[in-house]
Amino acid sequence: MSAIIEPGLxxxxxxxRSRAGMIxxxxxxRKAAAAGLAIIILFIVLALxxxxxxxxxxxxxxxxxxARPSGRHWLGCDDGGIDVLSEIIWGxxxxxxxxxxxxxxSMVLGGGIGILAGYFGRWTxxxxxxxxxxxxxxxxxxxxxxIADVWGPSLAHVILVIGILEWAATARIIRAQVMSVKERVYxxxxxxxxxxxxxxxxxxxxxxxxxxxMANTVLTVAVAxxxxxxxxxxxxxxxxxxxxxxxxxxAFDRAAVSAGAWWAIIPDGLVITLLIMxxxxxGQAIEDALNPRLRVAHLSIRRWRLRALAGRGPDAI
Amino acid sequence: MRGADYVIKRGGFxxxxxxxAISFNFFxxxxxxxxxxxxxxxxxxxxxxxxxxxxxxxxxxKPKWEQYLIYLRELVxxxxxxxxxxxxxxxxxxxxxxxxxxxxxxxxxxxxxVVGIATGIVSAWRRGSAADHITTNLAVAFYAFPTxxxxxxxxxxxxxxxxxxxxxxxxxxxxxxxxGLARLQDIGLHMILPALxxxxxxxxxxxxxxxxxxLETLGExxxxxxxxxxLSDRRIISAHVLRxxxxxxxxxxxxxxxxxxxxxxxxxxxFTWPGIGWALWNAINQRDYPxxxxxxxxxxVSVVLLNFLADLAYFRLDPRITE
Numbered sequence: 001m002s003a004i005i006e007p008g009l010x011x012x013x014x015x016x017r018s019r020a021g022m023i024x025x026x027x028x029x030r031k032a033a034a035a036g037l038a039i040i041i042l043f044i045v046l047a048l049x050x051x052x053x054x055x056x057x058x059x060x061x062x063x064x065x066x067a068r069p070s071g072r073h074w075l076g077c078d079d080g081g082i083d084v085l086s087e088i089i090w091g092x093x094x095x096x097x098x099x100x101x102x103x104x105x106s107m108v109l110g111g112g113i114g115i116l117a118g119y120f121g122r123w124t125x126x127x128x129x130x131x132x133x134x135x136x137x138x139x140x141x142x143x144x145x146x147i148a149d150v151w152g153p154s155l156a157h158v159i160l161v162i163g164i165l166e167w168a169a170t171a172r173i174i175r176a177q178v179m180s181v182k183e184r185v186y187x188x189x190x191x192x193x194x195x196x197x198x199x200x201x202x203x204x205x206x207x208x209x210x211x212x213x214m215a216n217t218v219l220t221v222a223v224a225x226x227x228x229x230x231x232x233x234x235x236x237x238x239x240x241x242x243x244x245x246x247x248x249x250x251a252f253d254r255a256a257v258s259a260g261a262w263w264a265i266i267p268d269g270l271v272i273t274l275l276i277m278x279x280x281x282x283g284q285a286i287e288d289a290l291n292p293r294l295r296v297a298h299l300s301i302r303r304w305r306l307r308a309l310a311g312r313g314p315d316a317i
Numbered sequence: 318m319r320g321a322d323y324v325i326k327r328g329g330f331x332x333x334x335x336x337x338a339i340s341f342n343f344f345x346x347x348x349x350x351x352x353x354x355x356x357x358x359x360x361x362x363x364x365x366x367x368x369x370x371x372x373x374x375x376x377x378x379k380p381k382w383e384q385y386l387i388y389l390r391e392l393v394x395x396x397x398x399x400x401x402x403x404x405x406x407x408x409x410x411x412x413x414x415x416x417x418x419x420x421x422x423x424x425x426x427x428x429x430x431v432v433g434i435a436t437g438i439v440s441a442w443r444r445g446s447a448a449d450h451i452t453t454n455l456a457v458a459f460y461a462f463p464t465x466x467x468x469x470x471x472x473x474x475x476x477x478x479x480x481x482x483x484x485x486x487x488x489x490x491x492x493x494x495x496x497g498l499a500r501l502q503d504i505g506l507h508m509i510l511p512a513l514x515x516x517x518x519x520x521x522x523x524x525x526x527x528x529x530x531x532l533e534t535l536g537e538x539x540x541x542x543x544x545x546x547x548l549s550d551r552r553i554i555s556a557h558v559l560r561x562x563x564x565x566x567x568x569x570x571x572x573x574x575x576x577x578x579x580x581x582x583x584x585x586x587x588f589t590w591p592g593i594g595w596a597l598w599n600a601i602n603q604r605d606y607p608x609x610x611x612x613x614x615x616x617x618v619s620v621v622l623l624n625f626l627a628d629l630a631y632f633r634l635d636p637r638i639t640e
Contacts, residue, residue: 133330134337137624141579142597142616146609149601150345226463230583233465234598248465252587257472265473269466277461 033285039278056083076263105163114174135168215286222279398607418592425515437527460521571627
């Protein structure tokens with residue numbers, strides 16, 4: 001073996017930046033990432049401070065049915081005379097809990113399965129990837145509807161369903177990354193000096209897939225929230241809970257549209273959209289920063305319209 | 318031959334996935350404990366004869382593994398049991414629903430592809446301009462809008478002008494018969510809102526993918542060559558860039574099939590479009606387990622088959638694939 005020169009040994013690799021450093025750099029250099037993070041933090045703060053911020057109760061009637069927005073009720077009232085603003089603030093709390101909890105399940109499953117399949121290869125890979133492929137092609141909302149119905153409507157079930165459904169894409173991406181990382185020289189060195197599987201995975205592989213897992217986590221939160229609101233809209237969530245999804249469901253169910261009560265629909269839809277957008281912007285920015293191919297294309301495209309003139313200065317082709 | 322291996326491999330994978338879906342379906346509804354009524358013969362208000370026939374047909378008095386084999390056999394013959402709610406065979410009911418779903422979903426999806434590609438091209442071509450910022454931000458926004466919210470907004474905006482529920486006017490045929498053309502017009506009018514909602518839900522993602530794919534292609538050396546030859550921008554894009562940039566769209570459409578189904582379910586629910594999503598929702602509400610089981614299976618199988626077709630199309634489009 002020693003006669004064969006490893007190609008990796010001769011090439012100089014750029015010093016790997018630390019995981020936290022990389023994420024920090026993305027947030028400070030990319031406007032979209034910073035905006036996304038700001039949106040997410042805003043909603044987390046709103047959710048945490050819900051008892052302080054919500055002006056009214058979400059169970060007691062405080063104004064007339066479908067009352068218009070006014071000085072006392074900024075976003076008007078819904079079909080039960082309940083303040084919409086309070087509902088959105090409290091609903092955000094539960095929607096975020098569902099979104100984040102489901103994402104944690106997804107990331108543990110997706111990250112774990114991706115690492116196992118990529119690292120161990122062979123039959124582990126074959127079996128795990130068949131399950132992954134199945135979940136990737138199966139229509140997730142239909143699947144979630146069936147399971148949520150069979151299990152019965154409750155928040156815990158919705159969390160579990162979404163968590164079990166949304167890990168497949170992450171597992172695929174992580175697996176590909178692990179497969180390339182595990183062939184690198186420093187991993188081979190670590191193995192040759194006797195490091196065990198666990199040590200290699202936790203010390204050398206996990207930090208390498210960390211940022212990618214991070215990007216996927218953020219993107220999965222968006223999917224989870226989307227699925228939560230969809231399931232709630234179809235009436236497959238605990239009917240007594242107030243979430244962003246059930247607010248829309250109630251508005252639709254109880255004819256807010258024909259009553260002209262746009263305030264029961266639009267603000268709620270917009271907060272869902274805003275949160276999903278925030279997750280998308282942040283996740284996409286991290287992913288873009290991680291993809292060297294995109295970076296190259298990005299640079300060359302910047303100069304595309306000027307390329308014919310290039311030939312002067314440091315940008316010369 | 319280059320194609321045979323690939324087709325066999327993808328085809329085998331599609332068949333395997335369908336088999337897993339079928340088995341999972343059986344497992345979920347008949348083996349797992351839970352609310353699901355595992356007894357297919359419990360059709361409400363059914364005559365004892367029907368019950369007896371169903372028990373015999375699906376071997377409901379036999380052990381589970383034998384039921385599984387019978388289930389597979391009946392499925393091959395297109396027998397998915399009898400709907401609890403309608404007391405009719407599930408298969409014919411669902412095929413009828415599928416017939417309603419397909420045109421609406423096809424029009425919405427094709428529209429989304431066309432609009433997505435067009436706006437993607439514009440924003441990549443005019444990169445950094447106001448047109449790029451507007452189209453890209455709009456695409457992100459529409460990508461983020463929950464489908465049900467988009468549907469509700471269209472209801473608010475256009476509910477007074479266009480029909481908002483069902484597939485046709487139920488009273489149109491009451492006084493005299495309706496001509497074929499008038500009926501088509503009626504259905505078309507009812508289809509506008511659902512198809513438009515689907516278009517708007519999907520186009521954002523296609524536009525973003527198209528934009529980045531165009532940008533990537535614009536950086537290729539042959540584009541520089543084309544410029545050096547003195548070709549116009551328009552000609553470079555249409556003759557050299559577009560064809561290559563379109564490749565990822567084939568993949569992304571295949572990958573979005575799950576989203577398309579999700580969108581279709583929500584849209585059919587909002588606009589009471591009598592398709593398969595509406596049937597699924599009704600089945601859940603009426604505890605109609607055979608319909609639920611069948612509807613889910615049909616959706617899953619269609620997505621797997623369409624995925625297979627997309628694989629083949631991609632293979633045909635991109636000669637570099639040799640796997």
